[in-house]
Amino acid sequence: MQQPSRFTKWFGPLAEIEIRRADPSEYDAIAKLTVTAYDVLEEDHSAAHQEYLVMLADVAGRAAQADVIVAVGTDGTVLGSTTLVLDTDSEMAEWDEDGTAGFRMLAVAMHAQGKGVGRKLTEHCIDAARAANKTAVLIHSRDIMQAARHIYSGYGFVRHPEIDFEVEGIKLDGFRLAL
Numbered sequence: 019m020q021q022p023s024r025f026t027k028w029f030g031p032l033a034e035i036e037i038r039r040a041d042p043s044e045y046d047a048i049a050k051l052t053v054t055a056y057d058v059l060e061e062d063h064s065a066a067h068q069e070y071l072v073m074l075a076d077v078a079g080r081a082a083q084a085d086v087i088v089a090v091g092t093d094g095t096v097l098g099s100t101t102l103v104l105d106t107d108s109e110m111a112e113w114d115e116d117g118t119a120g121f122r123m124l125a126v127a128m129h130a131q132g133k134g135v136g137r138k139l140t141e142h143c144i145d146a147a148r149a150a151n152k153t154a155v156l157i158h159s160r161d162i163m164q165a166a167r168h169i170y171s172g173y174g175f176v177r178h179p180e181i182d183f184e185v186e187g188i189k190l191d192g193f194r195l196a197l
Contacts, residue, residue, distance in 0.1 A: 035089050044090075049076075056074055077099075098124070113156045118155065120157050159193060
């Protein structure tokens with residue numbers, strides 16, 4: 019029996035993940051995994067954090083303003099999700115630079131972390147931005163999101179402090195990928 023390669027062990031079975039726009043029937047599963055992924059990162063469960071969890075759970079609201087993208091396993095299990103924002107006029111946009119896109123709220127189910135789901139979602143968003151003739155992808159991340167930052171740096175995202183911002187005392191660091 020052939021041993022899996024180091025790549026397979028590290029990233030998992032990438033070929034078995036389907037990335038596409040979420041179906042409304044998947045919104046509840048997306049809400050649960052997103053809230054869980056963000057909630058476990060936070061040590062301080064402040065009122066602002068609780069409000070953000072409510073926003074994360076409102077998948078239908080996000081889908082009305084942007085593209086909710088889902089990662090699904092071969093058995094139909096929702097493994098991860100993100101919100102792709104291709105229009106700066108969207109209420110979901112965290113930036114106002116013309117010609118740019120971004121993604122937010124990337125989350126991976128706890129059991130699927132470390133298997134390439136976050137990478138596939140990131141790659142999908144970059145490809146969609148290129149297909150939409152965007153000049154850059156802008157994202158924001160907190161310092162406690164080290165796994166996500168590792169993924170983003172692997173795709174060439176570079177820290178851009180001039181697009182940082184703060185919400186309710188929570189600092190969000192800006193990153194840019196020129197396309």
